[in-house]
Amino acid sequence: xxxxxxxxxxxxxxxxxxxxxxxxxxxxxxxxxxxxxxxxxxxxxxxxxxxxxxxxxxxxxxxxxxxxxxxxxxxxxxxxxxxxxxxxxxxxxxxxxxxxxxxxxxxxxxxxxxxxxxxxxxxxxxxxxxxxxxxxxxxxxxxxxxxxxxxxxxxxxxxxxxxxxxxxxxxxxxxxxxxxxxxxxxxxxxxxxxxxxxxxxxxxxxxxxxxxxxxxxxxxxxxxxxxxxxxxxxxxxxxxxxxxxxxxxxxxxxxxxxxxxxxxxxxxxxxxxxxxxxxxxxxxxxxxxxxxxxxxxxxxxxxxxxxxxxxxxxxxxxxxxxxxxxxxxxxxxxxxxxxxxxxxxxxxxxxxxxxxxxxxxxxx
Amino acid sequence: xxxxxxxxxxxxxxxxxxxxxxxxxxxxxxxxxxxxxxxxxxxxxxxxxxxxxxxxxxxxxxxxxxxxxxxxxxxxxxxxxxxxxxxxxxxxxxxxxxxxxxxxxxxxxxxxxxxxxxxxxxxxxxxxxxxxxxxxxxxxxxxxxxxxxxxxxxxxxxxxxxxxxxxxxxxxxxxxxxxxxxxxxxxxxxxxxxxxxxxxxxxxxxxxxxxxxxxxxxxxxxxxxxxxxxxxxxxxxxxxxxxxxxxxxxxxxxxxxxxxxxxxxxxxxxxxxxxxxxxxxxxxxxxxxxxxxxxxxxxxxxxxxxxxxxxxxxxxxxxxxxxxxxxxxxxxxxxxxxxxxxxxxxxxxxxxxxxxxxxx
Numbered sequence: 001x002x003x004x005x006x007x008x009x010x011x012x013x014x015x016x017x018x019x020x021x022x023x024x025x026x027x028x029x030x031x032x033x034x035x036x037x038x039x040x041x042x043x044x045x046x047x048x049x050x051x052x053x054x055x056x057x058x059x060x061x062x063x064x065x066x067x068x069x070x071x072x073x074x075x076x077x078x079x080x081x082x083x084x085x086x087x088x089x090x091x092x093x094x095x096x097x098x099x100x101x102x103x104x105x106x107x108x109x110x111x112x113x114x115x116x117x118x119x120x121x122x123x124x125x126x127x128x129x130x131x132x133x134x135x136x137x138x139x140x141x142x143x144x145x146x147x148x149x150x151x152x153x154x155x156x157x158x159x160x161x162x163x164x165x166x167x168x169x170x171x172x173x174x175x176x177x178x179x180x181x182x183x184x185x186x187x188x189x190x191x192x193x194x195x196x197x198x199x200x201x202x203x204x205x206x207x208x209x210x211x212x213x214x215x216x217x218x219x220x221x222x223x224x225x226x227x228x229x230x231x232x233x234x235x236x237x238x239x240x241x242x243x244x245x246x247x248x249x250x251x252x253x254x255x256x257x258x259x260x261x262x263x264x265x266x267x268x269x270x271x272x273x274x275x276x277x278x279x280x281x282x283x284x285x286x287x288x289x290x291x292x293x294x295x296x297x298x299x300x301x302x303x304x305x306x307x308x309x310x311x312x313x314x315x316x317x318x319x320x321x322x323x324x325x326x327x328x329x330x331x332x333x334x335x336x337x338x339x340x341x342x343x344x345x346x347x348x349x350x351x352x353x354x355x356x357x358x359x360x361x362x363x364x
Numbered sequence: 365x366x367x368x369x370x371x372x373x374x375x376x377x378x379x380x381x382x383x384x385x386x387x388x389x390x391x392x393x394x395x396x397x398x399x400x401x402x403x404x405x406x407x408x409x410x411x412x413x414x415x416x417x418x419x420x421x422x423x424x425x426x427x428x429x430x431x432x433x434x435x436x437x438x439x440x441x442x443x444x445x446x447x448x449x450x451x452x453x454x455x456x457x458x459x460x461x462x463x464x465x466x467x468x469x470x471x472x473x474x475x476x477x478x479x480x481x482x483x484x485x486x487x488x489x490x491x492x493x494x495x496x497x498x499x500x501x502x503x504x505x506x507x508x509x510x511x512x513x514x515x516x517x518x519x520x521x522x523x524x525x526x527x528x529x530x531x532x533x534x535x536x537x538x539x540x541x542x543x544x545x546x547x548x549x550x551x552x553x554x555x556x557x558x559x560x561x562x563x564x565x566x567x568x569x570x571x572x573x574x575x576x577x578x579x580x581x582x583x584x585x586x587x588x589x590x591x592x593x594x595x596x597x598x599x600x601x602x603x604x605x606x607x608x609x610x611x612x613x614x615x616x617x618x619x620x621x622x623x624x625x626x627x628x629x630x631x632x633x634x635x636x637x638x639x640x641x642x643x644x645x646x647x648x649x650x651x652x653x654x655x656x657x658x659x660x661x662x663x664x665x666x667x668x669x670x671x672x673x674x675x676x677x678x679x680x681x682x683x684x685x686x687x688x689x690x691x692x693x694x695x696x697x698x699x700x701x702x703x704x705x706x707x708x709x710x711x712x713x714x715x716x717x718x719x720x721x722x723x724x
Contacts, residue, residue: 057610125613253640255574281697285682289593289698291384296527296569298384298576300597304677306609307601311577313569314527321569323577325598326638354574357399359550364523364530364566 002073002092003107004036017070020092024222027107036105036222037113040213040233041121042129042241042330044100047093048072054124063120070094074104076116087116096234100241103230118214126306126331132211132338134346135190137236139180141209142195144232146176149224151199155179162188163343189346194218197228209233212338241330243349244337248308248328255354258322258333260340260347265317273297273314279343280312283335301336308332312340321352372707373700379587380699386440386584389487389520390426391576392529392567393438397428403547404430406471411582412643413437413469414476422459424484425583427469434545435469435479437513440487441496449492453499460484461509483514483541488534493519497536504537514539518556528566535562579639585648588655589706593699595652599630599638600673612674612682619678622663622670625653659705 004023024036043050048065051074055063061078071094078087089112093104106117121128133141142153153176161167162184170179176195189211196206197220205220207229215233217225247256266272273293281288285305291298297314309325310333322336337349355361394409401407406429413427424437439459441452463484468476488496497517504511517534533556541552554560580594603623611618627649634649635642653669656662662671676698 057614123613253578255577257573277697285680287676287680287698289597291699292381292388295522295524298569298573300593302597302601304609304612304680304682306606307604309597309601311573313573315569315573321573323573325577327602355570357395357571359396359399359552359555362396362565362567362571363555363560364528364564 002090002105003112015068017068017094020068020071021222021226024105024107024217028217028219028222032219034107035208035216035218036107037110037117038103038105038215038217038230039113039118039121040101040103040131040215040230040237042100042131042237042334043102043124043127044245044330045127047102047124047128048074050124050127051120054127055120058123068092074120076120078116078119080115087112087119089116091117096230099234099238101234101237126308126329129329129331129334130338131213131237131240131334132341133213133233133236133240134211134341135180135185136346136348137240138190138193138209138211139176141229141232141236142176144235145197145228148228149197149199149204151197151204153195153197155193155195157194158182159191159193160184160188161191161342164188167191187345189342196220205229213237240334240349243351244330244333247324247333249324249326256324256328257352257354258324258337259315259350259352260320260322260337261350262318262320262345262347266345267297267314267317267320270294276312276314276320276340276344279339280336282343283339286335303329303332303335305335306332310336312336318347320347372710373703376587376589376703376707377700380589380703382442383584383587383590385443386425387576387580387582388572389440389529389567390438390582391572391574391579393426394575395567395571396565397436399550400428400430400546403550406431406473408470408472410470411579412641413583420458420462421455423583424459424463424467427467429469429471429477429479430545431479432477433480434542435482436485436541437463437467437469437482438485438487441489443489443491449496450499453496453503456486457503457509460511460513460515464509464511464513481542481545482512483516484511485516485518487518487520487531490519490521493517493534494536497534501537504539514542516541523566526566526568528568530564530566531556532564533557533562579642581639581642581644583643585645585651588652589699589703591648591652592656592702595630595649596673596676596698596702599634600671604673612677615682617674617678617682619672619674621672621674623673625649625662625669625671627653627669655706656702658710659702660709661702661705 004027027034028036052063055061064075066073071092073090074093075090089106089108091104091106093102095102104117106113146153154173155176156173158170158179159167160182164187179190192210194208197204203220205225206218207225208216215229243258276297277290277293277299280299280301286301286303289300299312301312302309306329308327308329310328311323313321315321324333390411397409408429409426411426413424415423422439425440426438428436466478468478470476500517516539517537518531519534520529520531523530540557543552555563556565600623628646631644631646631649634644653662656671657664661675662669
C-alpha cells in the first residue's frame with residue numbers, strides 16, 4: 001500500500017493508519033535501502049478537492065482518491081510531455097489534528113516522490129502552499145526531540161548553503177548542535193540534514209529533514225518519527241502560520257506588519273539595502289518596484305502566482321517589515337519570507353502591533 | 365541609449381523619487397499629528413484637501429482638524445530641479461493668502477469647517493531653507509502678504525547614516541504654533557519649538573510605513589511613472605481571473621490578453637476601497653494610461669484603454685521548469701523599466717513624427 005512492502009499501489013481495501021505504519025516499519029527495517037518519504041504542506045481547504053481540481057487541468061494525468069481510516073489514499077499517474085515518460089504511484093495523506101497542515105507519505109521511488117507526489121502539490125499552488133523552517137527553527141525541532149526523548153541526536157550528513165561561497169556538504173558525524181554553530185551559518189543557512197536519534201546506543205529512528213518540508217524515515221520506529229519529529233515540525237509551522245495567515249487587507253482596511261528581525265546588524269549601509277533588493281528581485285514569478293533604496297529601502301512586490309502584493313521596508317539595521325496588500329495570501333507571504341531568509345539573511349518573524357506614540361518619541 | 369534619453373530617464377526618475385519623498389514626509393507627519401487623535405472627537409488628517417483656487421500653482425498637501433477653534437494647513441516644498449526658491453516663494457504666498465481668507469477643512473464626520481484659528485506649516489528642503497526663511501521673514505515683516513495665520517517653517521532632510529528624515533524648525537522665520545487648544549502634555553512648541561530648544565524630530569520607516577501603505581498618493585498629481593507602478597503592482601492584478609493565473613502557471617501566456625480599464629470606475633474604486641477617503645482624479649489615471657500607451661504596455665481605442673499586463677509576465681519565467689529558466693532575462697525593476705521604455709518610445713515618436721502605437 002502506497003509503495004510499502006510490495007512496492008506497488010495495490011488496493012488492500014480499508015486500512016488503518018496503524019496498519020500503514022506497521023507496513024512502513026517492516027519495509028524500512030527489513031531493507032536498508034528503503035525509505036518512507038514525507039512531504040508536509042499547508043492547505044486551508046481540503047487538499048483532496050484541491051489536488052483533484054489541479055490535476056483535472058493537466059493533460060495526460062490521472063488521479064483517484066480513497067478515504068481510509070484516518071487518512072486518504074491518492075493514486076497518481078502522469079506522462080511527462082518532454083520525455084514521454086510515465087510516472088505512476090500512490091501516497092497516503094493525513095491531517096495534523098484540525099490544522100491546515102497535512103503530510104503525505106510514500107514508499108515509492110525518489111522519482112515518483114519528486115515528479116509525482118511533489119508535482120501534484122506544486123500544481124495546486126497557491127491553494128496548497130509550501131513552507132520553510134529556517135536554521136534556528138530546524139535546530140529547535142531537533143532540540144524538542146532531544147528534550148522529549150532524552151536522546152542524543154547525531155548528524156551524519158549536512159548540506160549548508162553559503163551566500164558568499166559555494167554551498168558545502170559535510171559527511172562528518174557530529175552532534176546536531178555543532179552543525180548550527182558552523183561558521184558558514186553567519187552568512188548562510190542549513191538546508192538539509194541526515195540524522196539519527198538514539199539513547200545509550202539504542203536507535204529510536206534515523207532520517208532526514210529539510211527546510212522546505214521534506215522528511216524521510218530511514219530506519220527505526222515510524223510512529224515515533226511521526227509523533228516526535230513531524231510533531232515538532234508541525235508546532236513550528238503552526239507558529240509561523242499564525243503570523244502569516246489572513247494578513248491581507250480585504251476583510252478590514254487595517255495594516256498588518258510582519259517584522260523580520262535579524263540576529264545581527266545586517267542592514268547598515270546602502271550596499272546592504274542593495275543586497276536585500278537583489279534578493280527580493282530574484283524571487284521567481286514576481287516583479288518589484290523600488291521606491292527608495294538609499295539610505296532606507298522601500299520595495300513593492302507583486303506575485304504572479306496569484307496576484308498578491310506586499311510592501312517591504314527596511315525599518316532598522318537589523319529589521320525588515322513586510323506589509324501585505326489588499327491581497328496577501330499565505331503562499332505569497334511564505335515565498336517572500338523564504339526568499340529573504342535564503343538569499344539575504346535568516347531572521348525571526350513576529351507581528352508588530354501599531355505603535356502608540358507621544359511627541360517625545362519623535363525627538364531625535 | 366542616447367544622451368537625451370539618459371537625461372529623460374534621470375528627469376523622470378527624479379520626479380518619481382521626489383513624489384515618493386513627499387509621500388514619506390506627509391505619512392510621517394500623519395503619524396506625528398496622530399497623537400492628537402484621542403484628544404479630539406472629530407480629529408481628522410486630510411491628505412486630499414480641496415483646492416482653494418484652481419488657478420493656483422500650489423494647494424495645501426494636507427490639513428489637520430483639531431476642533432472648531434484650531435486647525436492646520438501644510439505644504440511640502442519640493443527638492444526641485446525646475447523652479448528656483450524665489451519663484452517657489454511666490455507660489456507659496458499665493459497659496460497662503462488664499463487659505464488665509466477662510467479655508468474650510470474636513471473633520472472626521474465628513475463636514476468641512478473653518479476653525480477660528482488656522483496655522484500653516486511649510487516644510488522646506490535643507491538645501492534652500494535658510495535663504496527661504498529670510499525671504500519669508502522679510503516679506504512678512506513688510507506685510508506682503510499680511511496673514512492672520514502663523515507660518516511655521518520646518519526644514520527637512522535625510523540623516524544618511526540613520527536613514528531617518530530629520531525635521532527642525534527653520535528659525536530665520538520666528539513664528540510658532542498657536543497651540544492653546546492642544547493638550548499641554550503633547551506640545552509641539554515644547555519639543556520642536558522654542559520651549560523645547562528647537563529639538564529635531566526624526567521620522568523613519570517605522571513611523572511612516574502604515575499611513576504610506578494605506579495612502580501612497582496625496583493631493584498633488586503623481587508623476588505618471590509613480591501612479592503606473594502603483595496600479596501595476598496593486599490594482600491591475602485584481603482585474604485578472606483565477607483562470608489567468610492558472611494559464612500562466614501552465615506556461616500558456618496569452619500575449620493578446622488585455623485588461624480593460626474604465627478610468628472613471630477605477631478612480632471611484634481606488635477612492636472608495638484601495639485608498640479610502642482618497643481623492644484621486646480620473647484625469648491622473650487617464651494621463652497614466654496614456655503614459656503606459658507610450659511604453660507599449662497599453663492601447664487606447666475610442667477613448668477606452670486596455671492594459672497588456674501579460675506583456676510583462678511573458679518576460680518572467682512562470683514555469684517550474686529548471687531547464688527553461690535560462691531562456692528568460694532577469695526581470696528589471698518596474699519603475700526604471702517603464703521610464704526607460706517611455707523615454708525610448710516617446711523620444712522616437714517625437715523625432716520621427718509617429719503618432720500611434722501601431723507605428724512602433
